[in-house]
Amino acid sequence: MSELLRVENVHALADDKQILNGLNLEIKKGETHVIMGPNGAGKSTLDSVIMGNPQYKVTEGKVFFEGEDITALKADARARKGIFLSFQTPEEVPGVTLEDFLRVCRRNMTGQPLKVFAFRKELKALMDDLDMDPSYASRYLNVGFSGGEKKKSEILQMLVLQPKLAMLDETDSGLDVDAVRVVSKGIKKFKNEDNSLLIITHNARILENLDIDKVHILYNGRIIKTAGPELIEEVNTNGFANIIGKED
Amino acid sequence: MNKNTGLSVNHLPVLTWNHIGINEAQFPETELAEVEFDACYEKSGFGKEIAEIFDNIETGMGAEAVAFTMNHCTNPIFIRVKEGEKKVIEPLKYTFADGAKVCDVTYILAEKNSEVSVFQSYISEDDTASYHAGLTKIVALEGAKVTLIQTQLLNDSSLHSNDLGIKIEDSAKVELVQAELGAKMDYVGCMALLSGYCAEFVADTIYYGDEKRKTDLNFIARHTGKKTVSNMKAKGALFGETDKVYRGTIDFINGCKKAKGDESEETLIFSDKARNRTIPLILCDEEDVVGNHAATIGRINENRMFYLMSRGLSENEVKELVVRASYESVLSRITDEEIRSKVDSYLERRMIIE
Numbered sequence: 027m028s029e030l031l032r033v034e035n036v037h038a039l040a041d042d043k044q045i046l047n048g049l050n051l052e053i054k055k056g057e058t059h060v061i062m063g064p065n066g067a068g069k070s071t072l073d074s075v076i077m078g079n080p081q082y083k084v085t086e087g088k089v090f091f092e093g094e095d096i097t098a099l100k101a102d103a104r105a106r107k108g109i110f111l112s113f114q115t116p117e118e119v120p121g122v123t124l125e126d127f128l129r130v131c132r133r134n135m136t137g138q139p140l141k142v143f144a145f146r147k148e149l150k151a152l153m154d155d156l157d158m159d160p161s162y163a164s165r166y167l168n169v170g171f172s173g174g175e176k177k178k179s180e181i182l183q184m185l186v187l188q189p190k191l192a193m194l195d196e197t198d199s200g201l202d203v204d205a206v207r208v209v210s211k212g213i214k215k216f217k218n219e220d221n222s223l224l225i226i227t228h229n230a231r232i233l234e235n236l237d238i239d240k241v242h243i244l245y246n247g248r249i250i251k252t253a254g255p256e257l258i259e260e261v262n263t264n265g266f267a268n269i270i271g272k273e274d
Numbered sequence: 275m276n277k278n279t280g281l282s283v284n285h286l287p288v289l290t291w292n293h294i295g296i297n298e299a300q301f302p303e304t305e306l307a308e309v310e311f312d313a314c315y316e317k318s319g320f321g322k323e324i325a326e327i328f329d330n331i332e333t334g335m336g337a338e339a340v341a342f343t344m345n346h347c348t349n350p351i352f353i354r355v356k357e358g359e360k361k362v363i364e365p366l367k368y369t370f371a372d373g374a375k376v377c378d379v380t381y382i383l384a385e386k387n388s389e390v391s392v393f394q395s396y397i398s399e400d401d402t403a404s405y406h407a408g409l410t411k412i413v414a415l416e417g418a419k420v421t422l423i424q425t426q427l428l429n430d431s432s433l434h435s436n437d438l439g440i441k442i443e444d445s446a447k448v449e450l451v452q453a454e455l456g457a458k459m460d461y462v463g464c465m466a467l468l469s470g471y472c473a474e475f476v477a478d479t480i481y482y483g484d485e486k487r488k489t490d491l492n493f494i495a496r497h498t499g500k501k502t503v504s505n506m507k508a509k510g511a512l513f514g515e516t517d518k519v520y521r522g523t524i525d526f527i528n529g530c531k532k533a534k535g536d537e538s539e540e541t542l543i544f545s546d547k548a549r550n551r552t553i554p555l556i557l558c559d560e561e562d563v564v565g566n567h568a569a570t571i572g573r574i575n576e577n578r579m580f581y582l583m584s585r586g587l588s589e590n591e592v593k594e595l596v597v598r599a600s601y602e603s604v605l606s607r608i609t610d611e612e613i614r615s616k617v618d619s620y621l622e623r624r625m626i627i628e
């Protein structure tokens with residue numbers, strides 16, 4: 027299987043604070059990876075750096091996507107190459123309805139004019155799958171959405187944009203039991219042999235329906251351990267102390 | 275009148291030392307044939323009593339602008355909506371070409387419990403320097419509802435002044451919706467006198483500053499009636515070397531008990547060379563009132579920019595999306611299809627930026 031993402035020895039800082047310290051990660055096409063790690067370890071920062079958030083400065087190392095060095099690319103260019111980030115805390119955008127926004131994004135991605143009715147139908151079906159009230163399509167993007175509704179809105183955006191690599195940053199946090207099931211079904215439906223997932227989670231429930239290829243422990247801005255899905259169970263029972271202890 | 279500097283307009287209701295230089299503004303005059311406005315008036319059929327009400331209405335730009343526009347009036351328009359009637363007036367569309375000069379004076383009288391909607395649009399058809407001075411006065415009698423929608427898309431060499439004087443009586447409501455998007459000088463003055471019990475005034479204005487445009491806005495809501503309500507919003511985006519002044523005054527006059535006034539301004543700034551000055555004033559000559567001022571001025575929040583870019587929109591596309599979003603409440607009110615599509619293509623053309 028061929029390589030999709032490669033993060034090579036990345037060092038990154040924000041506000042002169044070193045957050046990533048020589049981080050390495052490789053994801054092949056079709057794989058599902060999970061990242062776990064204590065609060066403040068740098069997990070969201072890693073996603074941000076892969077997505078191209080200018081708030082984080084990469085001082086050393088490189089990010090490759092489908093073999094191409096994308097370290098210097100802006101976020102929109104990366105998105106158009108097929109990278110997607112479901113935000114831990116999605117932004118609210120007053121004045122732009124969810125439907126209009128998705129339509130602009132889709133048209134922008136494909137470069138094709140869009141058939142409004144067909145798109146509306148597609149959107150309605152996706153929202154049904156995610157147990158979202160169709161009225162949300164005409165609400166302003168994430169404005170006044172509850173925490174869980176915002177996460178569903180992120181997954182909806184992922185389903186509309188069909189990226190090659192979807193990074194999900196704590197998409198399950200803030201979701202009730204039923205919502206986790208609905209969302210993880212949505213993720214399962216999205217997943218195929220060609221696209222890949224990078225999932226950050228503190229909770230194994232969202233992973234239940236998925237075939238996990240690798241689990242990484244991120245600590246102090248680096249991946250300190252990589253193993254198979256059995257690592258999730260170990261973290262859930264014993265916490266990070268053991269793993270981190272070996273590192274220190 | 276000072277011939278060198280032009281008309282003195284858009285005065286703050288009180289002179290303030292710390293706003294020296296922008297306590298008022300100047301708007302040029304132009305050469306135009308003089309007319310006797312009274313002759314136009316006679317044809318209106320308004321009658322003496324009503325004419326007097328209109329004559330006494332103060333405007334936002336002030337007496338010099340009123341005198342100039344009336345004395346050079348090219349297009350007098352009188353709209354009278356009878357008691358209980360409901361009317362949508364045929365759109366008043368002014369197109370400017372070959373250096374056209376227009377001074378339009380529009381008087382709108384909404385009688386008791388009537389409803390009227392008026393639409394004015396000012397658009398350039400070529401690149402020549404045009405001149406527009408508009409004066410619109412509105413009298414809303416008891417229980418009347420007036421909606422005035424205005425769009426302005428003049429070219430970069432044209433001068434535009436838009437002067438409004440509004441009187442709102444018992445339980446009447448006037449709503450002003452403005453898209454002020456073009457011209458070399460874009461000057462707007464609006465004075466709403468809320469004289470009746472429970473009178474209501476709403477203004478929603480969008481402006482667009484780019485290149486060297488000078489935008490000068492002066493809004494005053496003067497509350498004299500009890501339980502009167504005003505809400506004035508201005509939203510705009512500034513690019514290039516544009517220079518914008520916004521004066522927003524809520525003037526609570528003694529006796530306007532339980533009156534409520536809100537004013538808010540949202541300014542998105544996209545250029546270091548753009549100049550933005552805002553003077554919010556709340557004058558309280560009455561204690562039993564509530565006045566609010568809110569302002570959000572600045573650049574697009576960087577988290578929001580990253581969020582939207584992560585969905586594949588370029589920086590410029592995000593800017594356009596965000597500007598359009600802030601304009602949405604006004605744009606959605608421009609239902610005339612021809613004008614709406616001109617507004618959309620104007621914005622699209624102008625926002626290919628930096």
Ligand SMILES: Nc1ncnc2c1ncn2[C@@H]1O[C@H](COP(=O)(O)OP(=O)(O)OP(=O)(O)O)[C@@H](O)[C@H]1O
Pocket residue numbers: 040041043045063064065066067068069070071072081114
């Ligand atoms: N823009 C920033 N400026 C300064 N410090 C930052 C910035 N972003 C992140 N940090 C700091 O970097 C560290 C890593 O943050 P990050 O959000 O990546 O953690 P995380 O692993 O996602 O944690 P959590 O599990 O709580 O979401 C934290 O100490 C955080 O305070």
Ligand SMILES: [Mg+2]
Pocket residue numbers: 069070071114195
């Ligand atoms: Mg995080």
